[in-house]
Amino acid sequence: MGSAAAAHLAARGQRVLGLEQFTPAHDRGSSHGDSRIIRQAYYEDPAYVPLLRRSYELFEDLQASSPGVLTLTGGLMMGPADSATVRGSLASARAWDLPHELLDAAELRCRFPTFAVEDGTVALHEDRAGFVRPEQTVLEHLRRAAAAGADLRFGEPALGWAADAGGEGVTVRTATGEHRAASLVVSAGAWAPRLLPDLAPHLTVERQLLFWFAPDGPVGPFREQPVFIWENTGELQLYGFPAYGPDSEGVKVAFFRNGRPTDPDRLDRTVTAGEVAEMRAHLARRMPALAGRHLRSVACMYTTTPDQHFVLSVHPEHPQVAVAAGFSGHGFKFVPLVGEVLADLVTERATRHPIALFDPARLSAPVVR
Incomplete structure (x- = not known):
């Protein structure tokens, strides 16, 4: 989010100082791991859809100068018909008239044989889904x-x-001195609770894992599969990607929200044999041809709000400060859009984009029962 804000502000002729504690496009936070799903039939809330449409436009602009940053593969939102993943995706698709199709278990088995679906499983298929490349996005x-x-x-x-x-x-005080400016963007990822102490009680930093497995058989069918998010009652939500790249033999998969709280400076980056075995056992039921050789794993972090929506706004006490935090494991697809919004907020102190959902005031509002 910080790299995108710097790019948008500089493009508008602003004098920009960008401060980063690590190296460019580093692997210490939440913006690494080769790929992130991008989709428009958004099960989290239909309010995200207009923001996604603009983000797609901005990713297509990045693609013009950085080919491969965006790849559309189609996407499957899978599970029982009453699951949040399917029900919410369908609600967004219908609310915004997004092209989509609904597939039953028989159609899924026929068209996407890498998945071992049970009777009763359905999926929303979206042609415009795919993946973006996080490190490449940041570098561009x-x-x-x-x-x-x-x-x-x-x-x-x-x-x-x-x-x-x-x-x-x-x-702004740094390890080397102080910097003065008219305005400030705070986009600190897992370190946001330290720089935004008023938000700290509402932000939880969690360790999350990404896995790559090689299929037991030919990799071809996995190159042809779409991105997917698969929800099954009583099980962890699984998501994954096609095998991509001409020399790739691995398929990336992960559990959504199977983490534990962590200190971002003390993140345990060692993935245990037990954690690999947990994923392999899940794949044996859901994608049996993929439950083979484990290639590698990496740890990253989510910074999550209680309602899993973002914080994106002018600071409630300081109008010259814009904040971006709590992207809750589903924020990367919005990166260029968030950069544009942050640039709006520190130059105009308002934005044309609908971001009321992300007002931090909601996090401390009293609960009415």
């Missing part, structure tokens, strides 16, 4: 920001910030 935004004059500094962690009274001016 950094390239654009630098080309437009942004001063990008790596290995310089932000330690704190203070906003001037009256809504103008900020000071």
Whole structure:
């Protein structure tokens, strides 16, 4: 989100200083692992759909100068007909008139034989779903920001910030000194609770795992499958990708929300044999030809809000500060759109995009029962 904000602000002629504690497109946070699903029939809430349409436009613009950053493979949202994944995807597709088709178990077995679906499983198929490349996306935004004059500094962690009274001016303190600016974007990922202490009680940082397995048989059928999200009653939600790249023999899969709270500076990056075995056992039931050789695993982090919606707004006390946090494991597909919104918020203090869902005030509002 920070790289995208820097690119959009610099493109508008703003003088931009970007501060990053690690290296460009690093693997220390939440923006690595080769691929992220992108989709429009959004089961989380139909309110995301207009934002996704704009994000697709911006990813297509990135694709023009960074080929391969966006790949459309089609996508399956799978599960029982009354599952949140299927029911919510269908609600968004119908609300926004998105092209889609509903498939029953027999059609799924015929068209997508890599999946061992049970009777009663259905799926919403969306042609416009696919995946984006996170590291490539970040690098392209950094390239654009630098080309437009942004001063990008790596290995310089932000330690704190203070906003001037009256809504103008900020000071950011880093390991090397202080920086002054008219406005500030705080987009710190898993470190957001430290830089946004008022939000900290509402943000949980969790360790999550990504796995790559090689099929027991030919990899061809896995190259042809779409991205998928598969919900089964009483089981972890599984998601995954096709095998991609001419030399790829591995298929990436992961559980959604099978993590545990972590300190981002002390993330356990060792994936245990037991964790690999848990995924293999799940694949043996759902994608049996994939439950073979484990190629690799990596750890990353989600920063999650209680309702799993984002925080994206002007700071409630400091109008010269924009905040982006709590993307809850489903935010990367919005990266270029979030960059555009953040640029709006610190230059205009408003945006044309519908972001009321992401107002942080909701997190501390009283619950009416």
